[in-house]
Amino acid sequence: MFWASANNVDTLLQQVLRHLLSDDPSLFKVESRKGRSTEAFGVALELTNPRARISRSQGRSRIFSGLGELAWYLSADDSISFIENYLERYGEFSDNGVTANGAYGKRIFDNAPNSNWCRVIATLKGRPGSRNGVIQIFDNADAETSGNDIPCTCTMQFAFRDHKLHLQVHMRSNDAFLGLPHDIFSFTMLQEIAARELGCEVGTYHHSVGSLHLYDDNKFGASRTMAQRYLDEGFHDEVAMPDMPETDPWAAIGQMLEAEREIRAGNIAYEPPTDLAVYWRDLITLFKVYAARQVEDPAATIKGLLGQISSPVYKTFVLDRLDKKLGADETAYNLLRNE
Numbered sequence: 411m412f413w414a415s416a417n418n419v420d421t422l423l424q425q426v427l428r429h430l431l432s433d434d435p436s437l438f439k440v441e442s443r444k445g446r447s448t449e450a451f452g453v454a455l456e457l458t459n460p461r462a463r464i465s466r467s468q469g470r471s472r473i474f475s476g477l478g479e480l481a482w483y484l485s486a487d488d489s490i491s492f493i494e495n496y497l498e499r500y501g502e503f504s505d506n507g508v509t510a511n512g513a514y515g516k517r518i519f520d521n522a523p524n525s526n527w528c529r530v531i532a533t534l535k536g537r538p539g540s541r542n543g544v545i546q547i548f549d550n551a552d553a554e555t556s557g558n559d560i561p562c563t564c565t566m567q568f569a570f571r572d573h574k575l576h577l578q579v580h581m582r583s584n585d586a587f588l589g590l591p592h593d594i595f596s597f598t599m600l601q602e603i604a605a606r607e608l609g610c611e612v613g614t615y616h617h618s619v620g621s622l623h624l625y626d627d628n629k630f631g632a633s634r635t636m637a638q639r640y641l642d643e644g645f646h647d648e649v650a651m652p653d654m655p656e657t658d659p660w661a662a663i664g665q666m667l668e669a670e671r672e673i674r675a676g677n678i679a680y681e682p683p684t685d686l687a688v689y690w691r692d693l694i695t696l697f698k699v700y701a702a703r704q705v706e707d708p709a710a711t712i713k714g715l716l717g718q719i720s721s722p723v724y725k726t727f728v729l730d731r732l733d734k735k736l737g738a739d740e741t742a743y744n745l746l747r748n749e
Contacts, residue, residue: 411452412436412622418462419594420646422455426586427637430624440623447623448634453584455617460577460598461650465591466726467643473727474700476595477693481670483515483596484663486522495674496700505557512561517547518600531607534570543568548582562589566597568604574613575605584619587637588628593617606659652721655687662690669694673701678711688720695719699728 412429416422430437430448438449457463464473478496485492488509490501504510519525526545534543548564567578579597584590598615605612627633655662665682672680673694678701682694695718702711712732719725 411454412450413454413456415456415458417457417459418646418648418650419457419591420465420467421648422457422594423465423586423591424641426453426455426590426622427624427641430586430622431634431637431641440621445625445628447625449621449623450619451621453619453622455619457594457598457615457617459650460601460612460615461653462648463595463598464649464651464723464727466646466649467640472591472595473724474696474731476592477696478670478700479592480596480599481667481697482513483518483600485667486515486519486525488513488516492674503559505559511555511557511559512552514547514561514563514596517549517561518545518566527604530568531604534568534575534608538570541567541569543570563593566600568601569613570608570610571613574611575601575608576613576616577601577604578616578618580618581620583621584623585628586622586624587633587640590617590622602654603659603663606654606656609656649723651723652689652692655689662687666690666694670697673697676701676704678702678705692719692721692724696724696727699731702731 412426414422414425414429416425430450436450438451440447440449464476475496479493482493482496487493488511490504490508490510493500493510493513500510501507503512517526519527522528530543530545533540545566545568546564547566548561552560562581562583564580564582567580569576569578577597577600579593581593584593594615594617597617598612601615602612624637625633665686669680669682674697678698682691686694695715699712699715702708702715705711709732712728716725716728716732719728
């Protein structure tokens with residue numbers, strides 16, 4: 411069994427990918443519908459600082475798509491049109507091209523206040539020591555289908571221990587290069603949301619996987635070559651996202667989701683309520699930065715939005731996106747330096 415622990419997602423990913431690229435005799439070679447892969451079976455990962463959930467690498471920094479996927483979950487939405495705005499080829503996993511059978515958000519949050527999420531929160535509020543804070547995502551019916559869209563995540567278990575909220579997620583299958591960074595981002599965000607709803611601090615994030623694999627070659631961009639390229643970048647900054655405000659977050663989440671809908675529909679000038687906390691306003695601005703790819707002058711728009719970002723944690727990602735729009739002759743660094 412492979413086990414790894416780190417205080418930030420990049421160090422954790424480096425440990426995972428080094429193992430999968432090694433000659434360890436415990437690794438398997440597996441043929442599946444998506445291609446040939448190297449597999450570690452029976453994996454336990456630990457992220458001791460769940461807020462250090464964003465990769466700082468050039469090849470794995472996925473804050474925009476990760477944030478979009480999180481919004482999809484929080485909206486309890488299963489539509490392909492929503493998620494393909496952030497993950498362009500997601501429709502290839504859909505059996506009908508319209509909805510995603512395995513959409514996590516619908517399984518977690520749908521039918522509030524009788525949702526799985528509400529049940530778990532109520533359980534932990536009533537009995538903080540409970541071991542029943544479990545959300546089941548993979549269903550028995552999923553194992554009986556031959557479709558393309560079978561949930562990879564089996565369960566989420568929240569546990570309140572020593573005044574902190576810990577989360578254990580178990581997955582039947584996990585792509586180590588593409589899927590794992592997105593999953594860690596979304597699940598640790600859900601962990602922090604639950605902690606704020608319960609009025610406690612965030613504990614440790616635990617991620618266990620039956621089949622954690624790295625494809626030899628994959629049409630979605632996951633490959634041994636790309637994994638090695640990521641490792642060759644070397645050291646990455648260990649930077650955590652800001653703390654979520656210490657209040658029940660759902661009113662603010664509702665305002666963020668409303669802003670996301672407006673921005674995704676083309677209203678990039680949308681402004682949330684002025685009393686919305688800076689934490690959530692920054693995330694809304696990131697949605698705008700991503701949507702700027704559709705405007706006439708993306709670079710000018712992104713430059714204007716950069717000044718609206720409060721947290722320095724996010725400015726690096728905005729500058730990276732600005733660099734891609736400006737090209738090699740006029741980098742974002744030089745543009746800002748000359749102001």
